[in-house]
Amino acid sequence: MAPLKSLQREFPIIDCNFQQFCASHGIYSVEDFLVHDLYSLVASAEQQSSSEELREGISQVISIIGSQHQPWSNGVELLGDAQKNKHVLPTGCEGIDMLLQGGLRVGHVTELVGPSPSGKTQVCLQAASNVAVKFMGVVMFLDTCNSFSPRRMACFINQHFNTPVEEVTQKGLKRVMSSILCQSVFDIFSLLDVLRQLELKLQFQVNTGDCKLRLLIIDSISSLITPILGGNGAHGHSLMIFTGFLLKKLAHEYNISVLDAPPPSAEDFLVFFRKRLRALAPAPATLLPFGSDHHPTTAPVTNHMVCGEGGILKPALGESWKSIPHVRLLLSHDRRSNSYNISILKHPVMVSGRAASFTVYG
Amino acid sequence: MSIKEWINTNESAKEMLERVLTERPFLLLPPLHRVPLRVGNVVEIVGPSPSAKTEILIQAAISCVLPKQWNGVHYGGLERLVMYIDLDCRFDILRLSQSLKLRIMETKRSSDQIDWSREEGLCKYKETKETIADFDEDLFLACMRRFLYVCCYNSFEFLSTLKTLHYQLQKESEAHGVAVHFLMIDSISAFYWIDRASTPLPLGFDKRKSLSLQTVAETVVQEIRKLLQMQPMLVLVTKATLFGDGSLTSNAKRTFRKWHSQDTSYLRTLQLDDQKYLHREYMPSVWQLFITHRILLRVSDEECANAESRSTPIYVSEWLLPSLSFVDKFMVKDAGISMVT
Secondary structure: OOEHHHHOOOOOOOOHHHHHHHHOOOOOEHHHHHOOOHHHHHHHHHOOOOHHHHHHHHHHHHHHHHOOOOOOEEHHHHHHHHHHHOOEEOOOOHHHHHHOOOOEEOOOEEEEEEOOOOOHHHHHHHHHHHHHHHOOOEEEEEEOOOOOOHHHHHHHHHOOOOOOOHHHHHHHHHHHHHOEEEEEOOOHHHHHHHHHHHHHHHHHHHHHOOOOEEEEEEEOOHHHHHHHOOOOOOHHHHHHHHHHHHHHHHHHHHHHHHHHOOOOOOOOOOEEEEEEEEEEOOHHHHOOOOOOOOOOOOOOOOHHHHHOOOOEEEEOOHHHHOOOOOEEEEEEEEOOOOEEEEEEEEOOOOOOOOEEEEOOOO | OOHHHHHOOOOOHHHHHHHHHHHOOOOOOHHHOOOOOOOOOEEEEEEOOOOOHHHHHHHHHHHHHOOOEEOOEEOOOOOOEEEEEEOOOOOOHHHHHHHHHHHHHHHHHHHHHHHHHHOOOOOHHHHHHHHHHOOOHHHHHHHHHOEEEEEOOOHHHHHHHHHOHHHHHHHHHHHHOOOEEEEEEEOOOOOHHHHHOOOOOOOOOOOOOOOOHHHHHHHHHHHHHHHHHHOOOEEEEEEEOOOOOOOOOHHHHHHHHHHOOOOHHHHHHHHHHHHHOOOOOOOOHHHHHHOOEEEEEEEEEEEEEOOOOOEEEEEEEEEEEOEEEEEEEEEEEOOEEEEEO
């Protein structure tokens, strides 16, 4: 937040005298105002010789503070926004769409959790192709472990074009493939960088009125976050939660700003990513001391080994991460029937525990 | 002050009773019904995610925004405003609207049925269907309008919301003609990690109060306390257990039980540990002291299998402050929370 000095040009009432008065109370920026008791500040301003101007200055800062938070809304407005902007995007996997009553909800951060081969990437690719083909939307695929396969993607897309004419298929494929943007990110900082750029771009696009981004996929987020967790410092967790809030903001915000301004185009946006399950040693090992509620990075992916014996699989990233996603879905793969199972771990509207199965073709 | 003035009565018993009765509308929501809560209390709902914390807030909000009576039907609500500050940014309005609709329809249906039993001989089944059809849209919208919402993506936004809250609440109360009764914060721990690692703008002055977990908590407490003096409200706050409950998840425990069904001593130690690590406090002490009531939630090992062959988790609630010895079990259904006996 801005230092008071830099506000002087815009608001002449915040002059040298006012800044000096604030400095005598240890206030140098708008940020400092937030942690200061404004009532006692006003009271001490009353005792100064130029109390009138000081009070005016304080109320100016308060009005700046008032513009810093998100707008207020009531239930009717929220519901209107939800019905207008927060559609569902079908993933194209029948089982999942049935389970989620239509598909992934716009504005939600959906998390896919599952052991290593459980179809997480397949669901991501399928959802990307479905959204790109049927909704003409742009899909952004942030790839953290080189799991994006253009060939597999083309395979999914081709299922949508059932024409024998080779040329039409080729043309359609080209169009759809060009609307799926893939970017490799290999550490948390480049992820934050990409998300920040995306935010700026979306802000600009909302203003100009052409925004087509509908789906943001991060496959997988845990491989970026797990390396920074651990140790005694809070910085790893701080970055993790920060990333989470940035995702939630991206997902949600661009509908709110559409609500305020006249809606430019149906602009939907959704964050969707997957996460790996890691095996967890049973019993006292989990009673770890403060600050290490997650498991060390070196823990090998031994899920298939312990699974049969009753070992416990637990989603990576620990307890703090649980407050980030809106929806958590657990995936598993049944090898014998080659079908995938999915169940709801958490959903804001639906009762958790429901399950369904689906198959991935191609 | 003269002695006579000092002896003089402040209010008569009648006046006091009136005041107390308005200040203490009894709250009869299933997990919160054990302790009489009144305005000015700060209730902290602690539990891992998911443990139906937000659901409890939503159900409390519904009882607050519903009117006491509407078109001759008794809804038993408070008809007051609810202020919901969403720090987790995960609130889904569809859950509130769905649950509110169900509550309105159910109340209406049951009250209609009472009427019918008085005048017998009517075709009951047909009438029930008609009641569902003419769902009261006006009532629904009036209730939804009484629900006020703001979301915050970081501590700055939260603090600036609190700083300007009094002014906003006054404006809203005047517009609606009723006061705010509940202040809800979901969840207070949302920015814990970010604040813990935050470094303020380096301006290089010693006297400066830097923004940290401690100062944020202090300011939040200070602001809410001020707000409560001017505008009496019941504060409901959720808090996630960030450090795990120190035990294995319910799934894990269940598997353990299968494993060690013969080894009972092992199981007992596990459960003891479970009790000990159940709730680890991590918020600054200034916040802890501000809390007047605390209820702990967790997911129980049991599950309730219902007709549709899917299992619904059963949640357990336990009062820690004031500490009550018994635990309640409840379930979350589409229509809301229901107790398990």
